[in-house]
Amino acid sequence: MQFGVFSVSDVTPHPMTGQAPTEHQRIEAMVTIALKAEEVGLDVFASGEHHNPPFVASSPTTMLGYIAARTTRLILSTATTLITTNDPVKIAEDYAMLQHLAGGRVDLMMGRGNQGPVYPWFGQDIRNGIALAVENYALLRRLWREDVVDWQGRFRTPLTAFTSTPRPLDGIPPFVWHGSIRSPEIAEQAAYYGDGFFHNNIFWPSEHVRRMVALYRQRFEHYGHGRADQAIVGLGGQVFMRPNSQDAIREFRPYFDEAPVYGGGPSLEDYMEQTPLTVGSPQQVIDRTLSFREIVGDYQRQLFLVDHAGLPLGSVLEQMDMLGELVVPVLRREFEILRPEGVPQAPTHASLTAAGHAREIDAEASQETALAGAV
Amino acid sequence: MERRSLAVVTAGLSQPSSTRLLADRLTDATERFLRERAIQPVVTVLELRDHAQDLTNNLLAGFPSPRLHDSVGTLVAADGLIAVSPIFNASYSGLFKLFFDLLERDGLASKPVLLAATGGTARHSLALEHALRPLFAYLNAATVPTAVFAASEDWGQRAADGADDLVGRIERAGRELASSIAASSRGAPSDPFTDPIPFDRLLGGNVRSETMK
Numbered sequence: 001m002q003f004g005v006f007s008v009s010d011v012t013p014h015p016m017t018g019q020a021p022t023e024h025q026r027i028e029a030m031v032t033i034a035l036k037a038e039e040v041g042l043d044v045f046a047s048g049e050h051h052n053p054p055f056v057a058s059s060p061t062t063m064l065g066y067i068a069a070r071t072t073r074l075i076l077s078t079a080t081t082l083i084t085t086n087d088p089v090k091i092a093e094d095y096a097m098l099q100h101l102a103g104g105r106v107d108l109m110m111g112r113g114n115q116g117p118v119y120p121w122f123g124q125d126i127r128n129g130i131a132l133a134v135e136n137y138a139l140l141r142r143l144w145r146e147d148v149v150d151w152q153g154r155f156r157t158p159l160t161a162f163t164s165t166p167r168p169l170d171g172i173p174p175f176v177w178h179g180s181i182r183s184p185e186i187a188e189q190a191a192y193y194g195d196g197f198f199h200n201n202i203f204w205p206s207e208h209v210r211r212m213v214a215l216y217r218q219r220f221e222h223y224g225h226g227r228a229d230q231a232i233v234g235l236g237g238q239v240f241m242r243p244n245s246q247d248a249i250r251e252f253r254p255y256f257d258e259a260p261v262y263g264g265g266p267s268l269e270d271y272m273e274q275t276p277l278t279v280g281s282p283q284q285v286i287d288r289t290l291s292f293r294e295i296v297g298d299y300q301r302q303l304f305l306v307d308h309a310g311l312p313l314g315s316v317l318e319q320m321d322m323l324g325e326l327v328v329p330v331l332r333r334e335f336e337i338l339r340p341e342g343v344p345q346a347p348t349h350a351s352l353t354a355a356g357h358a359r360e361i362d363a364e365a366s367q368e369t370a371l372a373g374a375v
Numbered sequence: 376m377e378r379r380s381l382a383v384v385t386a387g388l389s390q391p392s393s394t395r396l397l398a399d400r401l402t403d404a405t406e407r408f409l410r411e412r413a414i415q416p417v418v419t420v421l422e423l424r425d426h427a428q429d430l431t432n433n434l435l436a437g438f439p440s441p442r443l444h445d446s447v448g449t450l451v452a453a454d455g456l457i458a459v460s461p462i463f464n465a466s467y468s469g470l471f472k473l474f475f476d477l478l479e480r481d482g483l484a485s486k487p488v489l490l491a492a493t494g495g496t497a498r499h500s501l502a503l504e505h506a507l508r509p510l511f512a513y514l515n516a517a518t519v520p521t522a523v524f525a526a527s528e529d530w531g532q533r534a535a536d537g538a539d540d541l542v543g544r545i546e547r548a549g550r551e552l553a554s555s556i557a558a559s560s561r562g563a564p565s566d567p568f569t570d571p572i573p574f575d576r577l578l579g580g581n582v583r584s585e586t587m588k
Contacts, residue, residue: 004543088499130577131577134577134578135578137580183574184567184568184571185567185571185572185577186574188573188574188577189574189577191572191574203436203438204422204438205438205441205444207444208438211568214568215568215571219571221557223574243474262436263429264435265432265434265435265436265438266432266435266440269580270432270440271436272442274438274440275438
């Protein structure tokens with residue numbers, strides 16, 4: 001099981017002082033958080049992608065490339081890469097380059113984006129959101145898997161004799177997750193390709209998450225990639241911890257009450273009851289996170305959102321220390337004990353490369369058998 | 376006896392409420408005409424006042440509370456609907472609109488719906504036609520021809536021939552709704568989670584257009 005953090009890169013004023021960090025401070029904080037993730041033993045750092053204020057992460061591969069140079073073990077990912085409004089050719093090139101620089105420590109999560117004006121700003125129509133995600137990703141897959149691509153579609157200039165460079169590291173494209181909150185079409189897409197499916201699991205009641213993941217698992221099996229319980233599932237979650245749960249609630253409440261995404265709506269207590277938000281002791285976070293497997297089955301990746309709502313960097317780093325020392329080691333052990341035989345780990349560059357070699361050896365062996373039979 | 380479900384949405388605010396009173400009279404009439412057609416009505420009344428906080432929370436949080444979610448489920452699954460709002464400033468009340476804003480584009484598709492409203496004077500009665508009916512037309516509901524408006528004075532008046540006073544209008548509307556429910560087929564709305572669009576059709580460009588909200 002992989003554990004990590006994901007950031008939406010929001011610049012949010014501090015609720016008590018009204019002071020917002022500068023964009024520069026926020027960008028540096030994101031890098032610090034990513035480095036901290038490796039330091040405390042987490043597996044993944046994922047950056048959002050946005051093209052409007054108050055978000056700073058418009059250029060994820062630049063940031064992830066910088067983080068790659070300063071880490072050795074951390075997997076660099078996205079949450080999400082906009083498959084609708086980015087040119088799939090540029091995604092193919094940028095992330096293949098990142099894959100080389102990071103020694104394969106790269107995967108991506110595709111998403112459609114939830115900011116309406118971004119579509120027209122990038123020359124697209126939000127009503128084509130699903131169609132763009134389907135067509136652009138189909139092209140992206142070919143660009144990573146075929147050396148020379150002839151292609152024509154609805155949304156992009158045709159390609160004749162195009163080769164996307166650099167080719168994926170070791171000929172193995174980055175693993176892809178598809179993130180969607182409520183579109184069954186995207187669960188279907190992830191299942192069709194045997195890719196991973198990620199639910200951000202943050203702003204939604206668990207019943208909703210359960211339905212999306214159940215559909216993905218069922219269709220993953222339908223398309224012959226393995227049993228439903230072998231499908232690759234990732235979840236988000238948001239936590240704020242203090243050793244004493246009452247302290248956690250008291251300290252987090254002003255952030256909750258003032259945050260643009262929560263403020264004025266349900267109370268903190270209702271929100272914790274109705275969504276996966278967990279504010280409390282490390283043990284409460286452990287218990288809540290373990291309960292996710294009762295909703296979606298045994299899953300492969302858990303990402304926590306910890307740097308939101310204007311929390312100062314110092315508090316975020318304290319959260320990550322607690323995750324690394326008190327929460328994730330217990331979760332790794334418990335999830336491992338509970339994980340049934342045959343349920344895989346999340347694919348990595350190493351595991352995909354090994355599987356690729358195994359397939360080649362199988363192919364050679366069956367070729368030899370066929371030749372032997374012919375003689 | 377065949378059973379059909381009837382959801383009654385009432386956005387009255389005071390206690391007791393003339394909006395609820397009108398909803399109850401319309402429900403009684405509809406139930407009576409359904410029974411005449413050997414249909415056993417199963418009625419659920421949704422008082423929007425009870426959901427007022429949840430509706431605001433849904434607006435801000437982006438998801439409904441479990442109770443509100445259940446109420447929307449009841450509405451979507453119902454075979455027929457009676458929707459009654461007070462008229463405020465020439466239109467349905469904000470509370471009424473908040474609730475119907477929760478529905479997906481086809482949430483009321485082909486559902487028989489009886490519209491009704493209350494107001495201080497009959498000057499507001501056409502709000503049914505210029506405000507409520509367009510909203511339900513957008514939601515593809517099958518509204519019955521008679522929409523019932525009750526002004527304060529209507530509760531104390533009977534016409535000499537009885538036909539077009541409030542009681543007569545309630546009877547006519549109830550009969551229309553019962554007839555419409557009896558005639559409609561009970562097809563459950565298709566569920567994309569149990570019946571997903573196969574991916575080769577998505578790849579072929581056969582993608583349902585997304586609703587813009």
